[in-house]
Amino acid sequence: MENTKFSTILSQLFNIRDFNTEVQQKVKFKRHSLILFIIAFLFLFLFKPFTVNETELKYPFLFVCFFHSLSPALITFVYFNTNISFYKTKTDKSTFFKFRWGLSVLLLLFLYGTASFLMRDLLYKNESNWSLHYYLEELRNTYLAGGLIFSYFIFADFYFRNKRKRRHDLEQYPPIQSQIASAKQVISIRTEVKADNFNFEPVQLIFAKADGNYTEITFRTSDGIKKELKRITLRQFELQITEYKFLFRCHRTYLLNISYINSISGNSQNCLVTFTGTTEKVPVSRAKIKMFHDLYQQNKNIN
Numbered sequence: 001m002e003n004t005k006f007s008t009i010l011s012q013l014f015n016i017r018d019f020n021t022e023v024q025q026k027v028k029f030k031r032h033s034l035i036l037f038i039i040a041f042l043f044l045f046l047f048k049p050f051t052v053n054e055t056e057l058k059y060p061f062l063f064v065c066f067f068h069s070l071s072p073a074l075i076t077f078v079y080f081n082t083n084i085s086f087y088k089t090k091t092d093k094s095t096f097f098k099f100r101w102g103l104s105v106l107l108l109l110f111l112y113g114t115a116s117f118l119m120r121d122l123l124y125k126n127e128s129n130w131s132l133h134y135y136l137e138e139l140r141n142t143y144l145a146g147g148l149i150f151s152y153f154i155f156a157d158f159y160f161r162n163k164r165k166r167r168h169d170l171e172q173y174p175p176i177q178s179q180i181a182s183a184k185q186v187i188s189i190r191t192e193v194k195a196d197n198f199n200f201e202p203v204q205l206i207f208a209k210a211d212g213n214y215t216e217i218t219f220r221t222s223d224g225i226k227k228e229l230k231r232i233t234l235r236q237f238e239l240q241i242t243e244y245k246f247l248f249r250c251h252r253t254y255l256l257n258i259s260y261i262n263s264i265s266g267n268s269q270n271c272l273v274t275f276t277g278t279t280e281k282v283p284v285s286r287a288k289i290k291m292f293h294d295l296y297q298q299n300k301n302i303n
Contacts, residue, residue: 029080037073039149041065050141056124064123071115072108072146079108105150113142189232189240196231202244206260206275207282210234210253218278220260225277246299250284250292258299 043049044065057064083104117138120129128134186199204219215234218227230237238255241247246258250273260275271284271292284292 026081029077032080033073033077036076036149036153037069039152040072040145041069043145043149044068049145056126058123058125067119067123068116071119072112075111075115076108079104079111109143109146109150110139112146113139116142187241189230189237191230191232191236193231198230202241202247203257203259205247205257206278207254207256207280208234208237209282218280220277245295248288248292248295250282250288252285254282256282258295261296264296 045062052061052064054061114135117135120126120134120138126134186201188197188199190197200217200219204221206218206220206225208218209216210233211229213231213233215230215232215237216227217230218225220226234249234253234255238249247255248258249255256273256275260277261273262276263274264271265274266272268286268289271289272281273284274281
């Protein structure tokens with residue numbers, strides 16, 4: 001107990017947790033700067049995106065590419081280290097935060113171009129190295145090449161974040177394992193809060209609607225049609241009923257039971273579904289329309 005109190009006091013006095021977070025961020029910045037250097041170097045050396053007059057080079061082209069790649073990596077590392085308190089907040093997704101990130105990228109590209117211009121006397125034999133023409137040319141080349149490289153970083157970050165989120169969701173809410181899913185069996189749905197776990201019979205579900213971190217479930221019972229609001233996102237709910245093919249995610253905010261469909265109206269731009277026993281309508285998104293119709297036809301043929 002005393003050790004716990006002592007550790008807590010130390011953490012409060014010296015901000016050990018914040019210190020560890022900053023150390024982790026600095027390691028991450030080093031890694032990202034190294035990756036930027038490697039990508040920029042390979043891009044310049046292998047693709048030669050800009051015209052180079054070999055007679056003006058003071059050193060072999062390999063070394064010129066090395067210096068042009070090293071300066072952005074160093075600038076990036078220094079820039080983010082000096083602003084570490086701002087950039088360590090990963091959960092802030094406000095428009096203002098994204099706007100500041102965008103400005104940071106534009107500023108970094110400007111600094112890259114300026115650094116390339118200042119290195120011209122070191123790398124090139126040209127009397128006009130310090131002219132405005134070459135400064136604007138370096139800025140233009142930097143924004144073109146840098147824009148491509150930053151686009152790659154953004155795409156890679158988006159891809160791997162989604163991949164990690166998908167893996168996390170599957171680990172936390174794994175699909176029910178059984179060789180044959182019995183539609184009439186009662187299954188248990190797990191939520192983030194154990195006390196909110198609930199049981200339900202898949203065949204009774206008519207449709208489910210997303211409501212923020214909740215899901216409103218409309219289902220049929222012997223007493224008629226009922227609605228219940230459950231503390232679980234539609235995505236988490238969907239992951240646990242994947243074996244029941246008659247339950248289909250037809251829209252970003254809806255999941256429906258193919259078996260209860262009464263009519264389909266509209267077209268691919270505005271497809272609406274009604275169900276037996278209720279007047280409510282559920283939309284089908286354009287991206288899901290073909291899959292929906294295929295599944296609907298299969299269900300009709302079976303029945």
